[in-house]
Amino acid sequence: xxxxxxxxxxxxxxxxxxxxxxxxxxxxxxxxxxxxxxxxxxxxxxxxxxxxxxxxxxxxxxxxxxxxxxxxxxxxxxxxxxxxxxxxxxxxxxxxxxxxxxxxxxxxxxxxxxxxxxxxxxxxxxxxxxxxxxxxxxxxxxxxxxxxxxxxxxxxxxxxxxxxxxxxxxxxxxxxxxxxxxxxxxxxxxxxxxxxxxxxxxxxxxxxxxxxxxxxxxxxxxxxxxxxxxxxxxxxxxxxxxxxxxxxxxxxxxxxxxxxxxxxxxxxxxxxxxxxxx
Amino acid sequence: xxxxxxxxxxxxxxxxxxxxxxxxxxxxxxxxxxxxxxxxxxxxxxxxxxxxxxxxxxxxxxxxxxxxxxxxxxxxxxxxxxxxxxxxxxxxxxxxxxxxxxxxxxxxxxxxxxxxxxxxxxxxxxxxxxxxxxxxxxxxxxxxxxxxxxxxxxxxxxxxxxxxxxxxxxxxxxxxxxxxxxxxxxxxxxxxxxxxxxxxxxxxxxxxxxxxxxxxxxxxxxxxxxxxxxxxxxxxxxxxxxxxxxxxxxxxxxxxxxxxxxxxxxxxxxxxxxxxxxxxxxxxxxxxxxxxxxx
Amino acid sequence: xxxxxxxxxxxxxxxxxxxxxxxxxxxxxxxxxxxxxxxxxxxxxxxxxxxxxxxxxxxxxxxxxxxxxxxxxxxxxxxxxxxxxxxxxxxxxxxxxxxxxxxxxxxxxxxxxxxxxxxxxxxxxxxxxxxxxxxxxxxxxxxxxxxxxxxxxxxxxxxxxxxxxxxxxxxxxxxxxxxxxxxxxxxxxxxxxxxxxxxxxxxxxxxxxxxxxxxxxxxxxxxxxxxxxxxxxxxxxxxxxxxxxxxxxxxxxxxxxxxxxxxxxxxxxxxxxxxxxxxxxxxxxxxxxxxxxxxxxxxxxxxxxxxxxxxxxxxxxxxxxxxxxxxxxxxxxxxxxxxxxxxx
Numbered sequence: 001x002x003x004x005x006x007x008x009x010x011x012x013x014x015x016x017x018x019x020x021x022x023x024x025x026x027x028x029x030x031x032x033x034x035x036x037x038x039x040x041x042x043x044x045x046x047x048x049x050x051x052x053x054x055x056x057x058x059x060x061x062x063x064x065x066x067x068x069x070x071x072x073x074x075x076x077x078x079x080x081x082x083x084x085x086x087x088x089x090x091x092x093x094x095x096x097x098x099x100x101x102x103x104x105x106x107x108x109x110x111x112x113x114x115x116x117x118x119x120x121x122x123x124x125x126x127x128x129x130x131x132x133x134x135x136x137x138x139x140x141x142x143x144x145x146x147x148x149x150x151x152x153x154x155x156x157x158x159x160x161x162x163x164x165x166x167x168x169x170x171x172x173x174x175x176x177x178x179x180x181x182x183x184x185x186x187x188x189x190x191x192x193x194x195x196x197x198x199x200x201x202x203x204x205x206x207x208x209x210x211x212x213x214x215x216x217x218x219x220x221x222x223x224x225x226x227x228x229x230x231x232x233x234x235x236x237x238x239x240x241x242x243x244x245x246x247x248x249x250x251x252x253x254x255x256x257x258x259x260x261x262x263x264x265x266x267x268x269x270x271x272x273x274x275x276x277x278x
Numbered sequence: 279x280x281x282x283x284x285x286x287x288x289x290x291x292x293x294x295x296x297x298x299x300x301x302x303x304x305x306x307x308x309x310x311x312x313x314x315x316x317x318x319x320x321x322x323x324x325x326x327x328x329x330x331x332x333x334x335x336x337x338x339x340x341x342x343x344x345x346x347x348x349x350x351x352x353x354x355x356x357x358x359x360x361x362x363x364x365x366x367x368x369x370x371x372x373x374x375x376x377x378x379x380x381x382x383x384x385x386x387x388x389x390x391x392x393x394x395x396x397x398x399x400x401x402x403x404x405x406x407x408x409x410x411x412x413x414x415x416x417x418x419x420x421x422x423x424x425x426x427x428x429x430x431x432x433x434x435x436x437x438x439x440x441x442x443x444x445x446x447x448x449x450x451x452x453x454x455x456x457x458x459x460x461x462x463x464x465x466x467x468x469x470x471x472x473x474x475x476x477x478x479x480x481x482x483x484x485x486x487x488x489x490x491x492x493x494x495x496x497x498x499x500x501x502x503x504x505x506x507x508x509x510x511x512x513x514x515x516x517x518x519x520x521x522x523x524x525x526x527x528x529x530x531x532x533x534x535x536x537x538x539x540x541x542x543x544x545x546x547x548x549x550x551x552x553x554x555x556x557x558x559x560x561x562x563x564x565x566x567x568x569x570x571x572x573x
Numbered sequence: 574x575x576x577x578x579x580x581x582x583x584x585x586x587x588x589x590x591x592x593x594x595x596x597x598x599x600x601x602x603x604x605x606x607x608x609x610x611x612x613x614x615x616x617x618x619x620x621x622x623x624x625x626x627x628x629x630x631x632x633x634x635x636x637x638x639x640x641x642x643x644x645x646x647x648x649x650x651x652x653x654x655x656x657x658x659x660x661x662x663x664x665x666x667x668x669x670x671x672x673x674x675x676x677x678x679x680x681x682x683x684x685x686x687x688x689x690x691x692x693x694x695x696x697x698x699x700x701x702x703x704x705x706x707x708x709x710x711x712x713x714x715x716x717x718x719x720x721x722x723x724x725x726x727x728x729x730x731x732x733x734x735x736x737x738x739x740x741x742x743x744x745x746x747x748x749x750x751x752x753x754x755x756x757x758x759x760x761x762x763x764x765x766x767x768x769x770x771x772x773x774x775x776x777x778x779x780x781x782x783x784x785x786x787x788x789x790x791x792x793x794x795x796x797x798x799x800x801x802x803x804x805x806x807x808x809x810x811x812x813x814x815x816x817x818x819x820x821x822x823x824x825x826x827x828x829x830x831x832x833x834x835x836x837x838x839x840x841x842x843x844x845x846x847x848x849x850x851x852x853x854x855x856x857x858x859x860x861x862x863x864x865x866x867x868x869x870x871x872x873x874x875x876x877x878x879x880x881x882x883x884x885x886x887x888x889x890x891x892x893x894x895x896x897x898x899x900x901x902x903x904x905x906x907x908x909x910x911x912x913x914x915x916x917x
Contacts, residue, residue, distance in 0.1 A: 110771050316702070373698050384869075
């Protein structure tokens, strides 16, 4: 499958992004686990500065999609274009360098390392110097480390966490840990940020703050953000385009207004029993 | 002596050694299946069994049947004791801690034995003298026959135990999903203890069979035997009972083959080479099940 | 907000550490030359230095990388034999051959680390432990029997490789200890070290942060092997004679005990534990039969009661402690200061 032209009808790209190559262009993505189509015929286009949402009942395959985008799983079928480039076969860390960053459903922080170190690991490819420079403390080491330190604190200040820099990441309260994961992902200078249930375990006021912060991040860094969420306030509040997944297939795509009133979506949620918000 | 008879002799040796490896491998597999621990001390239990047999027969001049039963019972009790004293406190601890503890227990057993019995070999009087079997132009040692038959019978009994009895079902359930098994009312502790008991009893039988072939007890005899049986368990698929049997015979025959072509000094190296190849090509072995980490 | 926390500037930190180290090194050598330290204790000190290097090197792959390799003695053996063969066969003066031998031992061991690491590090947990054990044993068996394959005497196998010049001294042993500890420290307090630690903490997340996991795993493993090889070379020059049986699984376990006792992930802990576990048995020579029993019991006890070892993951610096003293005020709140400290 070569020379694909992104079809506007596949996505819900905001007007401001229409002129540029979409950051993510997925065609017929699918993966089978032993005969079961965990994800099937998944098509999606995301604009360069879009905030997109991926929702659906539990087990619909949302995290599987994220795993496919970050090479944790290898797709059985389909094409993934990141910024116009086919990324199938690229390893996870390569994808991060190419501009995809993610957070995890079950927080994956470096618990015994400090908050600052967690962020600095995200900055691993930002301020580089050779092992030789490190071993013998050459000037390149000192310059890069200083810059990394300053940048880490700057990034932490987005969430007002710079005072926590020396704390072990594992000692932070749950909400702060989630925020740290986002900061760490941002440190990798992504073009596309994948957030897996960022509001899980948060109360309404924290969720409200998170919504503002996500918007702030998008506006400051001018990146695209795709999030998986169960909290409908968050999703309807900040997402510009939403895709609804059920049993591995997209059953609806559109703006929050369109999705809210779509009978297919309502049935998918109600038919399975009322979704409990995180 | 014809080539044919040499090869046949080596095959017999291989089957004999293989059945012992299989019995010991079963113990490894069962314990790994139920608490995901590589019980490094397993091989050393065999060593203790051998010393028990030696003490019974050489020091107390008991009759061989008693010595055999004492060895098997001793191994069983030791295995259970180790589980309760060293492994149970660490249930739920990271795997590395358990592994290191198992290594510690193994070392402890070896060094205590060395201190108590001395480092040089103690000769164990033979249990029974079994006449050799004549097959055409070759004589198969009676020991070999008894070994293979005993192993086979033990394995059949074990399979019956695991498949058809309530305790066996409990063992399989705990191996599959410990939490769910507990919720179903299965007593985890006693199931695990029972598993260790059976595994150690099998090791005890293996010990007796080993001593009938190599009637010597040294403090380190268990180490290499245990390691090779362990390779056998990995080869067959750790956690799988039929796998342990297949693996045991495979390793036994491989060693026999290497000796047959005259390279017996490389025997150990070959076994470890097999281990490495298996781990690189198919870590779950012939019959093992793959494991996945949730992202 | 935080009050003014006076930090000791970088150059001064290095100077303090360097001076203390030099004092130890030259002072120690002077004492030995002056006869204040007996021959016996000098030997113990050299063995101590070698054990320290072995322990801090294993600590890289266990404590920092979070793996459990059980074949460390194999790398030591490779380094020892490479160095010994070089020194006994090449007709250079011992004082020139020795440093080359040291480096050679390290490099050869490091190469083995890469060769073994690439396949082995694809496995996790128990499987990695076993496969490294297997490789360690294979190295021992090969060293034992290779002469019959080669057709000429290289390692001398069970007959022992003899007449190795005894060029190891207190000075060069501890010079190596200092250099090795310095290099490990500088590696770990850098982006490369953070990458290695991140793999221990959460491999999947490290991958997602752009860290080339395989590269760093092999790097950590190879570094661990390299330093073990250096220790092996020192050992060869200390003992003067080599036999493959000294480098079996038992030896790997002895080193592992030191790492575990000291605390996996703490270089200071490794040094402390190596000191305790070398010095105490030597001083209790009379009870040497119980040594291995105590070892094993110690291992089991530590794992049951304090699995994080003596020092846990704590890696201190002298400067850090001095800073705490300088800044000490009653009722002051302290920060957790672990790996995130801005140390040199």
